[in-house]
Amino acid sequence: VTGDAVQARRQVPHDVGSEDEFELDVFRIFELGQLSVGVAHTRSGWYAVRNRCPHMLAPLCRGTITGTMVPAGPDEMRWGMEGRVIRCPWHGWEYDLETGRSLFATNRTKVATYPVLVESGRVTVLVPPPPPGVHW
Amino acid sequence: MLPQIGMSSVISLVFEGVFERFPKLKVAFIEYGFSWLLPLLWRMEREWRNFRFDTPWVKRSPREYVKEHMRFSTQPMDEPDRVQDLWQLIELLEGDEILMFSSDYPHYDNDNPLVTLNKLPDGTRERIAGTNAYEFFPL
Numbered sequence: 001v002t003g004d005a006v007q008a009r010r011q012v013p014h015d016v017g018s019e020d021e022f023e024l025d026v027f028r029i030f031e032l033g034q035l036s037v038g039v040a041h042t043r044s045g046w047y048a049v050r051n052r053c054p055h056m057l058a059p060l061c062r063g064t065i066t067g068t069m070v071p072a073g074p075d076e077m078r079w080g081m082e083g084r085v086i087r088c089p090w091h092g093w094e095y096d097l098e099t100g101r102s103l104f105a106t107n108r109t110k111v112a113t114y115p116v117l118v119e120s121g122r123v124t125v126l127v128p129p130p131p132p133g134v135h136w
Numbered sequence: 137m138l139p140q141i142g143m144s145s146v147i148s149l150v151f152e153g154v155f156e157r158f159p160k161l162k163v164a165f166i167e168y169g170f171s172w173l174l175p176l177l178w179r180m181e182r183e184w185r186n187f188r189f190d191t192p193w194v195k196r197s198p199r200e201y202v203k204e205h206m207r208f209s210t211q212p213m214d215e216p217d218r219v220q221d222l223w224q225l226i227e228l229l230e231g232d233e234i235l236m237f238s239s240d241y242p243h244y245d246n247d248n249p250l251v252t253l254n255k256l257p258d259g260t261r262e263r264i265a266g267t268n269a270y271e272f273f274p275l
Contacts, residue, residue, distance in 0.1 A: 091186045
């Protein structure tokens, strides 16, 4: 990998608005570069994830930001991970907003996550540009 | 048609969390055959991915519970026109792990081992004919 290629892959900051424009636990969806990205302030923190479920390509960020029933004993319903889970609007697949991974190893798919910076009331998302010549 | 009962029993045992409550429990399905099992496992995997939320005590993939806790006897072994189709099914099902030969003797509609065992693929015949049962039952 050449220096230019490394430079090209560097994450690009996108200003997506002021902090108070974000309603708690509701995704706002932006076109950043060539990517559709959902950005949200939840009860667990700030998150940015790609707005595409790897399963059937649903607009993932139109799903619900929620918690989930965490693994428990038979007939036991225990709620957890509040504000850390996005549930896909189509098939209900759940992803951890922190890591992008499917919850509890239900499968191997993973959704891309991006760093979010909140400074002086402004919200910035760092998104890598696509490789040259690649259109997502 | 016993496969329907086999299907609903496999589904119920896995999704009701029986093996979470009784981790040492083993269940042998006798005389249900096995050709219905593979598509059932595929569907159970799919539904678990979609609806794990509703059964949070199912902590591993349904197929893992089946492989660890259940065995299936071969009789009545289905008889597709090409025996290779049966071999392919057994391979996809990991039949060398979960199938146990049975004849249904002394019933008249039995699977005669002199004929049926020859229908099993070479590599897995020994396991299905004996080893799997030996490992599964407390002999």
